[in-house]
Amino acid sequence: MIRRRTFLALALSLALPAAAQEPIRIGLVTALSGQSARAGEAITRGLTIAIDELNAAGGVLGRKFELLRRDDEATPAKGVIAARELVFKEKVAVLFGGLDTPVSIAIVPIMTEAKVPFMGPWAAGTPITKNGTNPNYVFRVSAVDEIVDRAMLQYAQKNFSTKKPGLILVNNPWGESNEKGLRAAMDAKGVKPAGIEKFEGNDVDVVPQLTRLKAAGADTLFLVGNVGPSAQVVKSLDRMGWKVPIVSHWGPAGGRFTELAGPSAPSVHFVQTYSFFGDQRPIGAKVLKMLMAKYSDIKGAGDVTPAVGVANAYDAMHLVALAISNASSTDGPKIREGFYRIGSHEGLIKRYNKPFTPDNHDAINENDYVWTQFIDHQILPVGMKK
């Protein structure tokens, strides 16, 4: 009997340190194939660079981080299956989402039920974080539709003297989220739209919708759609021969926009949260150097595309590490509380100062946006020459 107890004690003493050193698993469910594959790769790279950095410094709670990725193929059903697998089978401490608002919205109830924090490094749909749950397990380091919508109107009025905008929005929950946000932004400023038109992600020709907006006297277009659909709008405008300022959400950033949209691609001005072009703070220069060292296809700032995916994911991963450190645990509810105790943190996008509170789960606001356009195949701040 004594011998058996001694054996068990020995086994436990051997097993415990091993368990303590098990890596903290971080999940990522995003589009790794299809039209937005590049965006999924950018999120992956941002997370990987941050995890390498954290692991090199010894990790958190004496444990290193490990990234597990799953492809949601931009469809909510596949995203939900992948999220369930990562949360319940792989036991990830925190799950990162991808760039599709419908997928993220579908995942939110799973995370609430499992009490595991869900971090959004891209999808901008307002209801992802403002989801009505209590306690709310969803956090975000990315643009937020309702804030972007206010910024779009402000940018258009300042730069194009917009008086009568026409809205051309993709027909999905992301488009709906922005319709609501743009309507509110326009109402607040007493602006009446020329019209609000929807189009399908697989539409070949958007000329009928654009013709209606043109006939109604639209002087600027507000565009919301992922890279493929946004390109269809630009090509349709070309066919019509209608030159009109286009102020867009950040959909065009997610892929080969210049190739898909053709010569008029630079006419689209779209929002970003970060650009690696221009003068960088030391942290920007450091991250770019790490990216160039890790990925052979990155030779300079222009190769970090889309930059928002990399930057948002990089900052979000560091904030997650701080939350876990504050929680001294990988228990979901404790990590959630840990987010609220983050004080000041020097990030890539900005210096964060109490980024999350129980009333605010979004770390980025309109003061952090950068307006950009495609020049050749690179996303540059508007007006900047290569």
Place this chain on the structure above:
Amino acid sequence: MLVTSALITGLGLGSMYGLLALGFHVTYAVSATVNFAQGSSMMLGAVFAYGFAVRLGWPLPLAAALALALCAAYGALVELVAVRPFARRGSNAWLMATVALGIVADNAVLFTFGKEPRGFSMPWAAGSFELFGIGISKLQLLIPVAGLALAGALHFFSRNSRSGKAMLAVVQNQEAARLMGINVPVAICAAYALSTVFAGAAGILIAPLFNVHSDMGTVFGLKAFAVAILGGITSAWGVMLAGLLFGVTEALITTLLGSTYTQILSFLLVIVALAAMPNGLFGRAEVKKV
């Protein structure tokens, strides 16, 4: 201006629906079977042409001709693998088998061609000009012309060539055709090859307006089947006209009433039309002699 613009858009898209639907008609007339994954055949045409013209840099006419030849071969494969083994036993499993083969083709393209959609520009077709106060690209005019020309070529071929007459004979009476020395299985296989060539041609024509990716044909294939039924699948000109009608209706609804109503109203109209004319707008009731 609104209506003219809708007509131009509608005729372009409509002729693409018509071409795909013509593919349904050709095989249905000859064998009472169809390739339900006609959208995948359309995608293959665009992907092959993109591969030859952009990746290998071959001249576009050569790339298009080779792409269509490969489409014909794929069509024959569909018949041999997914239709014949089932139709021979009197089973309707070809229905699911053609869908399955289409999914295989879509995924094979996903892994070989790549996951990202690619732009396929044809500079000679990119220019636009103004007509009746609206901008029109050359391609928008070329697409319906090419679509109708292909439908006309089918009409001419089926009436003036030996193989075409053989196919017509199979359409009328398979047994009698066999007794007259016509190789019925070959005629059916040729019909599938022809059907896939039509779909491939639609894919190549639409590629510069759209982008090239593995699921570019899915929605088109579904709409084309609705068009084939609407036109009366037994009538060649009927399905072509129904394609044009569907395309123009879609564009007119979007332009005049707004995009919110496009899908609801266009498909409701299809249901109403079929309720009033169960054999389609231009089809005839089939008479089976027993």
